[in-house]
Amino acid sequence: MRKFKTESKKLLDLMINSIYTNREIFLRELVSNASDAIDKLYLKSLTDASAQIDQANLAITVTPDKDARTLTISDNGIGMTAEELEKNLGTIAHSGSEEFKAANADKQGDAVDIIGRFGVGFYSAFMVAKEVSVVTRAFGSEECNRWTSDGIEGYTIEAVPADDPAYRQTAGSDVILTLKDNADEASYDEYLEEYTLKDLIRRYSNYVRYPVQMMITKSRQKEKPEDAGDDYKPEWEDYQELETINSMTPIWKKRGSDVTPEEYNEFYKSTFHDWEDPARTFSLHAEGTLEYDALLFIPGKAPFDLYSRDYEKGLELYSSNVLIMEKCADLLPDYYNFVRGVVDSADVTLNISRETLQQTRQLQAMERRIEKKVTSELESMRDNDRDDYVKFFENFGRGLKYGIYQSYGMKKDELGGLLLFWSAREQKYVTLQEYAEAMPEGQKAVYYAAGDDRERLAKMPVVKAVLAKGYDVLLCTEDVDEFCFQAMRDFEAKGLPKAYEDDAAREAAQKAQADGAEPETEDRTLELKNVSSGDLDLATEEEKKSAEEAAKANEDLFSAMKEALGEDVVTKVTVSARLTAADDAPSCVSAEGPVSLEMEKVLSAGPAPEDVKSQRVLEVNAAHPVFAKLQAAQQAGDKDKLALYTSLLYDQALLTEGLPVADPVAFAQNVCKLMA
Numbered sequence: 001m002r003k004f005k006t007e008s009k010k011l012l013d014l015m016i017n018s019i020y021t022n023r024e025i026f027l028r029e030l031v032s033n034a035s036d037a038i039d040k041l042y043l044k045s046l047t048d049a050s051a052q053i054d055q056a057n058l059a060i061t062v063t064p065d066k067d068a069r070t071l072t073i074s075d076n077g078i079g080m081t082a083e084e085l086e087k088n089l090g091t092i093a094h095s096g097s098e099e100f101k102a103a104n105a106d107k108q109g110d111a112v113d114i115i116g117r118f119g120v121g122f123y124s125a126f127m128v129a130k131e132v133s134v135v136t137r138a139f140g141s142e143e144c145n146r147w148t149s150d151g152i153e154g155y156t157i158e159a160v161p162a163d164d165p166a167y168r169q170t171a172g173s174d175v176i177l178t179l180k181d182n183a184d185e186a187s188y189d190e191y192l193e194e195y196t197l198k199d200l201i202r203r204y205s206n207y208v209r210y211p212v213q214m215m216i217t218k219s220r221q222k223e224k225p226e227d228a229g230d231d232y233k234p235e236w237e238d239y240q241e242l243e244t245i246n247s248m249t250p251i252w253k254k255r256g257s258d259v260t261p262e263e264y265n266e267f268y269k270s271t272f273h274d275w276e277d278p279a280r281t282f283s284l285h286a287e288g289t290l291e292y293d294a295l296l297f298i299p300g301k302a303p304f305d306l307y308s309r310d311y312e313k314g315l316e317l318y319s320s321n322v323l324i325m326e327k328c329a330d331l332l333p334d335y336y337n338f339v340r341g342v343v344d345s346a347d348v349t350l351n352i353s354r355e356t357l358q359q360t361r362q363l364q365a366m367e368r369r370i371e372k373k374v375t376s377e378l379e380s381m382r383d384n385d386r387d388d389y390v391k392f393f394e395n396f397g398r399g400l401k402y403g404i405y406q407s408y409g410m411k412k413d414e415l416g417g418l419l420l421f422w423s424a425r426e427q428k429y430v431t432l433q434e435y436a437e438a439m440p441e442g443q444k445a446v447y448y449a450a451g452d453d454r455e456r457l458a459k460m461p462v463v464k465a466v467l468a469k470g471y472d473v474l475l476c477t478e479d480v481d482e483f484c485f486q487a488m489r490d491f492e493a494k495g496l497p498k499a500y501e502d503d504a505a506r507e508a509a510q511k512a513q514a515d516g517a518e519p520e521t522e523d524r525t526l527e528l529k530n531v532s533s534g535d536l537d538l539a540t541e542e543e544k545k546s547a548e549e550a551a552k553a554n555e556d557l558f559s560a561m562k563e564a565l566g567e568d569v570v571t572k573v574t575v576s577a578r579l580t581a582a583d584d585a586p587s588c589v590s591a592e593g594p595v596s597l598e599m600e601k602v603l604s605a606g607p608a609p610e611d612v613k614s615q616r617v618l619e620v621n622a623a624h625p626v627f628a629k630l631q632a633a634q635q636a637g638d639k640d641k642l643a644l645y646t647s648l649l650y651d652q653a654l655l656t657e658g659l660p661v662a663d664p665v666a667f668a669q670n671v672c673k674l675m676a
């Protein structure tokens, strides 16, 4: 017996026990080696006139034998001489394939696609086999040799005589695995099952360019005997047929014009286990220093676990048509976690194990390019297929908003334009840009209201008041909306009609336009404002002045009201600049500072409730008849009445905001007091 070199032994042990975490990939490695061997023979036939091969017969076969507990992977490729056996399989981490590639670099072209690079894949067979033997005959040689090893100490190489049944009549190799005995913790029987083998071949080696064949047991109806009577019952029999298991040509390598939409849909559904067709299919072919093909899909529907912790994002990563990783997360940013697809690159640098990819610059470069492609695809859907886009957004929009929030607004330029919000005025979804384009002259901000029900938001007094000014309000009903807006702070609207500083400037521009000049446009940064928070800056100078005067004149009244509500319930009571007409609501609650009322609600409803409080302000509509009643009670020194009215005004303002009242029983009693 020849011993493995010491370093090889260590490596072998390391590899079998730790590098590969998933033992079923042994089949992928052996099929890849077989495909490499056929590639090498094929290349020889291109350059060597004496090497005649029958291209149609080039194939890999996988044969399980339950009785002998063996699994054989055969190829009719280039085979190995005894010296090559020694060199390639006696030294771990020696890749004959890598050597071959280097030696043939100039002739290779597109004709072959050698997968092996590291010289370790073969040994993964020892994860499932207690003994491996390779019977091989090199092309152009009569000699046939057998390499045998238990994968522990060493190996033997012996000649196989021509009268031995194992002798190969043609060039190629048979790799015969004797499976390990079943132990308590592991069973190896599955690698003898037709079903499992088919599944593994399709999963990992579906796009290997040569047919991977297996004898498949099928069932058919026996022919009806001629003398069968009337009571003849059809009989069935099993038979075996050689079947090609893999589909060979990867769909992502084909040109878009050669594939029908139905074929893409079928590929998507069968590969990613979805019932529905994808909403969008698009591809990417990168050339240059880093070459890769990508076929990407936007699903038609969100998977049920998209927003759960269990959901794993990622694209399938292939290297030269062989699956390397089922979900390569590094290829997608989190906010595009819904994208499905395949990336295939012969250039990806892999570390020794094909399952754990190093964080490479190449992956990052691919991710950036894929991200850009997805963004432009979504933009085109948004602009050209609004119905589809609305559907997409209802499925996945939340993730885009999270993307902005989680990046602290850094992604707002990339993603802000993709967001849709419900317009109270238009009664449909609009983008922020569309909102800006529809703004009347003089509107300086984007207004939104946040809560959990669109209809209720539309009825809110402050929303109505802003709408009455002629300004649209976006009705936001997702918990992430406010957080997204806070992270964005503002939105840069492009190409809006220029706002002129004064009438003279406007008239001059109008005149220039009348003389044939193009209308002037400008980009404008618009603040995003919650209608229930802070200063909306909606009032005219006159209204502001009278509100200030009213606040001053009623200082005593307001401090009495604040006191009546109890300590720390509101930070102040004041005249409302939001509600200014007699037919507006008598009061509303707003928030000062960074935490809005809706944010307080969302944060306190979360799984780990946070004690974040908004600074509430009770705003009173000075034009409403109730205000006069409050003043009268204050003047009459009727403290009880003032306290009752204040409490009622506050509670009803909370109710219209969709916020809970602190003491519903007291509220009900207060209403009764009014009625009594």
Ligand SMILES: Nc1ncnc2c1ncn2[C@@H]1O[C@H](COP(=O)(O)OP(=O)(O)OP(=O)(O)O)[C@@H](O)[C@H]1O
Pocket (backbone or CB within 6 Å): 029, 033, 034, 037, 075, 077, 078, 079, 080, 088, 089, 093, 094, 095, 096, 097, 098, 115, 116, 117, 118, 119, 120, 121, 122, 123, 173, 175
């Ligand atoms: N079926 C086969 N026919 C001919 N040569 C083979 C066959 N299987 C393996 N070899 C030779 O043995 C070498 C070692 O194989 P191994 O799978 O360990 O490494 P590799 O394929 O070169 O690289 P990788 O580790 O990336 O798979 C190969 O490079 C090849 O020269």
